[in-house]
Amino acid sequence: MAIWLLARSRTIIQRLPKMMPCFGVLYHSSSSFHYSASPSSSFLMSHGPRRLTSGTTPFFFFFSRPESTKAHTQLEQLYTSEDDDDQAIDFPGGKVAYTCEMRFISESAEKRVPCYRVLDDNGELVSHSNHVQVSKEMGVKMYTNMVTLQIMDSVFYELQRQGRISFYVTSMGEEAVNIASAAALSAHDVILPQYREPGVLLWRGFTLEDFANQLMGNKADFGKGRQMPIHYGSNSLNYFTVSSPIATQLPQAAGVAYSLKMDAKNACAVTYFGDGSTSEGDFHAALNFAAVMEAPVIFFCRNNGWAISTPVQEQFRSDGIVVKGQGYGIRGIRVDGNDALAVYSAVHTAREMAITESRPILIEALTYRAGHHSTSDDSTKYRPIHEIEYWKMTRNPVNRFKKWVEKNGWWEDKDEVELRSSVKKQLLEAIRVAEKTEKPSVEEIFNDVYDQLPSNLEEQERLLRQAIHNHPEDYPSDVPSRRHFPPISVPEEYAEDIFSVSSNCSPSANGWRERDSY
Amino acid sequence: MTVREALNSALDEEMSADHKVFLMGEEVGEYQGAYKISKGLLEKYGPERVLDTPITEAGFTGIGVGAAYYGLRPVVEFMTFNFSMQVLSGQQSCFAIDHIINSAAKSNYMSAGQISVPIVFRGPNGAAAGVGAQHSQCYAAWYASCPGLKVLSPYSSEDARGLLKAAIRDPDPVVFLENELLYGESFPVSDEALDSSFCLPIGKAKIEREGKDVTITAFSKMVGYALKAAEILSKEGINAEVINLRSIRPLDRSTINASVRKTNRLVTVEEGFPQHGVGAEICTSVIEESFGYLDAPVERVAGADVPMPYAANLERLAVPQVEDIVRAAKRACYRSVPMAAAA
Numbered sequence: 001m002a003i004w005l006l007a008r009s010r011t012i013i014q015r016l017p018k019m020m021p022c023f024g025v026l027y028h029s030s031s032s033f034h035y036s037a038s039p040s041s042s043f044l045m046s047h048g049p050r051r052l053t054s055g056t057t058p059f060f061f062f063f064s065r066p067e068s069t070k071a072h073t074q075l076e077q078l079y080t081s082e083d084d085d086d087q088a089i090d091f092p093g094g095k096v097a098y099t100c101e102m103r104f105i106s107e108s109a110e111k112r113v114p115c116y117r118v119l120d121d122n123g124e125l126v127s128h129s130n131h132v133q134v135s136k137e138m139g140v141k142m143y144t145n146m147v148t149l150q151i152m153d154s155v156f157y158e159l160q161r162q163g164r165i166s167f168y169v170t171s172m173g174e175e176a177v178n179i180a181s182a183a184a185l186s187a188h189d190v191i192l193p194q195y196r197e198p199g200v201l202l203w204r205g206f207t208l209e210d211f212a213n214q215l216m217g218n219k220a221d222f223g224k225g226r227q228m229p230i231h232y233g234s235n236s237l238n239y240f241t242v243s244s245p246i247a248t249q250l251p252q253a254a255g256v257a258y259s260l261k262m263d264a265k266n267a268c269a270v271t272y273f274g275d276g277s278t279s280e281g282d283f284h285a286a287l288n289f290a291a292v293m294e295a296p297v298i299f300f301c302r303n304n305g306w307a308i309s310t311p312v313q314e315q316f317r318s319d320g321i322v323v324k325g326q327g328y329g330i331r332g333i334r335v336d337g338n339d340a341l342a343v344y345s346a347v348h349t350a351r352e353m354a355i356t357e358s359r360p361i362l363i364e365a366l367t368y369r370a371g372h373h374s375t376s377d378d379s380t381k382y383r384p385i386h387e388i389e390y391w392k393m394t395r396n397p398v399n400r401f402k403k404w405v406e407k408n409g410w411w412e413d414k415d416e417v418e419l420r421s422s423v424k425k426q427l428l429e430a431i432r433v434a435e436k437t438e439k440p441s442v443e444e445i446f447n448d449v450y451d452q453l454p455s456n457l458e459e460q461e462r463l464l465r466q467a468i469h470n471h472p473e474d475y476p477s478d479v480p481s482r483r484h485f486p487p488i489s490v491p492e493e494y495a496e497d498i499f500s501v502s503s504n505c506s507p508s509a510n511g512w513r514e515r516d517s518y
Numbered sequence: 519m520t521v522r523e524a525l526n527s528a529l530d531e532e533m534s535a536d537h538k539v540f541l542m543g544e545e546v547g548e549y550q551g552a553y554k555i556s557k558g559l560l561e562k563y564g565p566e567r568v569l570d571t572p573i574t575e576a577g578f579t580g581i582g583v584g585a586a587y588y589g590l591r592p593v594v595e596f597m598t599f600n601f602s603m604q605v606l607s608g609q610q611s612c613f614a615i616d617h618i619i620n621s622a623a624k625s626n627y628m629s630a631g632q633i634s635v636p637i638v639f640r641g642p643n644g645a646a647a648g649v650g651a652q653h654s655q656c657y658a659a660w661y662a663s664c665p666g667l668k669v670l671s672p673y674s675s676e677d678a679r680g681l682l683k684a685a686i687r688d689p690d691p692v693v694f695l696e697n698e699l700l701y702g703e704s705f706p707v708s709d710e711a712l713d714s715s716f717c718l719p720i721g722k723a724k725i726e727r728e729g730k731d732v733t734i735t736a737f738s739k740m741v742g743y744a745l746k747a748a749e750i751l752s753k754e755g756i757n758a759e760v761i762n763l764r765s766i767r768p769l770d771r772s773t774i775n776a777s778v779r780k781t782n783r784l785v786t787v788e789e790g791f792p793q794h795g796v797g798a799e800i801c802t803s804v805i806e807e808s809f810g811y812l813d814a815p816v817e818r819v820a821g822a823d824v825p826m827p828y829a830a831n832l833e834r835l836a837v838p839q840v841e842d843i844v845r846a847a848k849r850a851c852y853r854s855v856p857m858a859a860a861a
């Protein structure tokens with residue numbers, strides 16, 4: 001029997017050359033993404049400010065939605081142009097017109113949904129661009145944060161290479177996505193991250209010391225050494241702890257947003273995810289629920305082209321992510337993720353709509369994972385080096401934004417030198433201190449499994465301490481201890497038996513049932 | 519032969535022997551699997567039989583189950599991060615657990631034997647190193663508690679070859695729990711085990727080391743630890759018998775009980791959580807069938823009853839170590855009898 005399920009028609013040999021043009025050569029071709037210097041961004045203007053729904057957005061003069069996708073127009077035509085007007089069916093959700101034509105809706109629009117941008121690759125404002133104004137203070141802060149994130153990534157990555165931390169993930173190539181989106185939000189907005197958005201945390205005030213402590217898993221880490229590196233989190237900064245299984249944060253974000261709405265908070269939930277994550281059922285459940293519950297949540301997709309070694313063409317056959325919003329009744333926009341101003345403007349506007357109209361918004365940022373997936377990956381094995389180089393150099397989001405702040409006269413070479421050296425110095429010092437800081441103490445194994453330490457865990461902890469006490473040679477020396485348990489003291493001759501009895505009674509076996517006294 | 523090569527050769531041979539066998543999962547084709555277990559298979563069998571999937575565990579598990587309903591023999595791989603970093607198999611299989619438990623395990627029964635589900639779910643399981651709570655969990659007890667599933671867990675290269683072949687040939691759904699840290703380990707393999715017809719029986723444990731003083735049961739990576747512990751114990755005059763369970767469900771109760779009847783002492787070892795764990799089941803079996811033979815309380819060595827912490831020092835304390843097994847065995851051997859009398 002033929003296996004047709006999910007079968008891919010190409011072999012590796014056929015596939016590699018096909019993969020190459022996917023991103024690298026794009027810029028020479030006109031067949032797919034239009035990233036090149038064509039002034040096509042004026043699409044916003046040329047199509048005029050039509051609106052999809054009656055919900056309007058009175059708060060920004062500059063705002064006009066690029067809703068005029070081909071798919072949309074096609075759908076409209078399909079249902080309006082040749083319909084038999086007096087023949088319509090009243091159906092839950094609204095009137096549906098009849099048509100005598102048997103026409104299947106196309107699987108895709110003729111043209112891909114365009115990508116909103118403000119700055120071209122040289123950091124010049126494209127003509128007719130409409131965007132949210134950015135002050136000098138804001139612009140400089142965005143730029144310095146992007147640079148800080150860059151330096152953080154290169155230093156921490158190196159740290160992992162030296163074996164001083166077990167794992168690291170960089171955000172290289174996605175600095176604009178990280179920082180500009182964070183800059184457009186309020187500190188009250190609740191973030192549910194994936195793992196490639198540490199810049200949001202940086203923007204909100206997580207210090208280099210905080211990052212270093214988490215990576216080292218020392219006692220100063222807010223996570224008490226429980227989570228693997230890059231799984232940062234901060235309650236006070238409204239940033240949920242990173243969760244390893246991908247996409248679980250998406251339905252949770254809809255839940256958080258619902259709760260914000262119930263509390264009538266002037267805030268929304270914002271959740272980040274990669275293109276790969278949209279294949280999980282959680283993505284689809286999240287969008288559907290958010291739409292139905294009218295939850296103020298921004299779904300921010302970093303479409304960086306790759307999910308580890310899986311390119312987007314192997315992940316889905318739709319025109320990226322943005323079109324999926326419509327399927328669930330969610331408004332969306334596609335934005336150039338390497339254009340900090342475009343990201344800033346889109347998120348700023350999305351936030352206002354989400355909160356004032358109480359609705360979810362989907363943002364798809366086209367960007368590129370310029371680094372390896374993680375320190376466990378070597379991406380040159382599955383993607384061409386020239387593709388990586390192209391995105392690292394020509395389409396570098398930090399360089400592009402730098403040109404813009406420089407042109408504004410906000411930034412000079414000497415600021416650059418100063419910034420880089422001071423961040424580096426501060427970072428190295430943070431690492432030095434974090435590495436020397438004590439590891440979490442023994443009780444941190446047991447704390448927080450439950451709200452209150454239950455008796456069985458108390459018992460385990462006691463036994464563990466006893467074992468460490470009796471056999472220090474079997475245990476690591478770097479286990480500090482804060483909680484004080486009186487040692488079990490028994491007369492020598494009974495020791496063996498009493499330990500045995502208690503072991504019979506104890507329902508919780510574990511690796512360190514230490515009742516031996518030899 | 520490394521465990522990786524053993525698994526790869528078993529897949530290769532079974533795919534070549536039966537055209538209905540196919541492999542699917544995240545990155546199994548082009549990338550040859552996160553751990554290179556499927557190395558060379560895409561080239562040899564083509565993209566119709568080595569399928570890269572989108573990241574939808576529940577999706578491709580369901581698709582695999584459907585394909586098995588309809589006569590194919592899918593091997594579903596739950597991936598991990600690349601190279602030697604992260605164990606995600608358990609976590610991913612949890613995304614897909616509804617299909618595994620409610621569809622794969624029960625369909626044969628619910629359809630009165632009309633729909634069998636010859637499928638294998640495989641991938642690394644249990645704790646790796648430095649990857650925290652969500653990447654370090656043993657699912658042996660979870661799946662082993664479910665009737666309709668068979669649960670295998672290889673230790674050596676011979677186990678890996680023989681058991682994977684058995685799993686693929688088996689008409690029932692099999693959960694096949696590998697261990698990331700063992701993939702690169704080499705074990706001698708007999709000529710017999712190298713033969714393409716080689717296969718191990720499901721439900722049979724293997725006595726890795728004979729002994730008379732205490733029985734130590736273990737599976738997967740912990741077999742190696744138990745053997746090391748036995749080595750240390752032998753220097754102190756304790757002759758431990760080490761049983762490699764190989765099959766968690768069905769559990770080879772007779773081999774375990776026969777051993778305990780000989781040694782009169784039992785230590786169970788596993789990485790998973792203690793409550794309702796594999797050790798708990800073994801302990802019950804021995805209490806039920808060989809209570810009169812026990813000369814000491816059963817010792818269970820298991821992971822700590824907490825989610826896995828990341829910090830290296832805490833992680834070290836949360837998973838069983840060779841020393842824990844040694845001390846547990848000593849306790850079992852040096853105890854006076856009967857225990858209760860001491861109260």
Ligand SMILES: Cc1ncc(C[n+]2csc(CCOP(=O)(O)OP(=O)(O)O)c2C)c(N)n1
Nearest residue numbers: 196244245246274275276277306307308573
């Ligand atoms: C449920 C689940 N399946 C698989 C994985 C393994 N995994 C980790 S990251 C990743 C790729 C995610 O890609 P994407 O969402 O595009 O984010 P990116 O890494 O590109 O930023 C995969 C498959 C996981 N962590 N969780």
